[in-house]
Amino acid sequence: MVKVVAKNFAKEDKLSEIIQLYKELVELTRKEEGCIKYELYQDKDDATILTMIEEWESKKALDEHLESEHFTRIVPTLNKLMSRQTDMNLYNKLI
Amino acid sequence: MVKVVAKNFAKEDKLSEIIQLYKELVELTRKEEGCIKYELYQDKDDATILTMIEEWESKKALDEHLESEHFTRIVPTLNKLMSRQTDMNLYNKLI
Numbered sequence: 032m033v034k035v036v037a038k039n040f041a042k043e044d045k046l047s048e049i050i051q052l053y054k055e056l057v058e059l060t061r062k063e064e065g066c067i068k069y070e071l072y073q074d075k076d077d078a079t080i081l082t083m084i085e086e087w088e089s090k091k092a093l094d095e096h097l098e099s100e101h102f103t104r105i106v107p108t109l110n111k112l113m114s115r116q117t118d119m120n121l122y123n124k125l126i
Numbered sequence: 127m128v129k130v131v132a133k134n135f136a137k138e139d140k141l142s143e144i145i146q147l148y149k150e151l152v153e154l155t156r157k158e159e160g161c162i163k164y165e166l167y168q169d170k171d172d173a174t175i176l177t178m179i180e181e182w183e184s185k186k187a188l189d190e191h192l193e194s195e196h197f198t199r200i201v202p203t204l205n206k207l208m209s210r211q212t213d214m215n216l217y218n219k220l221i
């Protein structure tokens with residue numbers, strides 16, 4: 032299993048556009064083989080912090096996701112609407 | 127529901143000591159009322175990045191956790207073994 036946390040920093044005036052794009056991305060990604068969880072969270076105190084918390088059956092499934100049509104189409108568009116680079120980590124469960 | 131992501135940056139030579147402390151913290155926290163998930167993850171490429179991903183039934187349950195005997199005893203000790211401040215966010219589920 033691979034856990035992914037991707038913390039994104041949205042431009043405030045682009046928030047509704049970003050959330051629409053995420054809705055499409057989430058819907059299509061949840062249909063992928065090997066996707067256990069793919070959920071978008073919003074910081075309680077700062078609406079511009081949008082964090083994807085993901086769970087994949089394997090690194091292979093995650094790699095296939097990163098090469099999918101919807102990821103390679105939607106994520107570069109999303110990145111242009113962010114105020115700075117995504118803080119992303121891949122994790123193994125320790126405890 | 128409240129989701130918490132707490133990203134911690136361990137001093138490399140304190141890793142085994144830190145993990146021992148986390149084991150106790152995780153075991154005691156999972157017994158708390160309102161704790162849905164309390165899991166520690168380690169970055170695949172950087173063993174010093176230790177991230178707690180939590181799920182609480184309510185903000186009240188989280189607040190009680192932050193005041194618990196085990197949290198107020200173990201976390202200040204843990205903080206002294208870190209190389210810099212924890213990056214912590216509280217989230218609502220958006221999608």
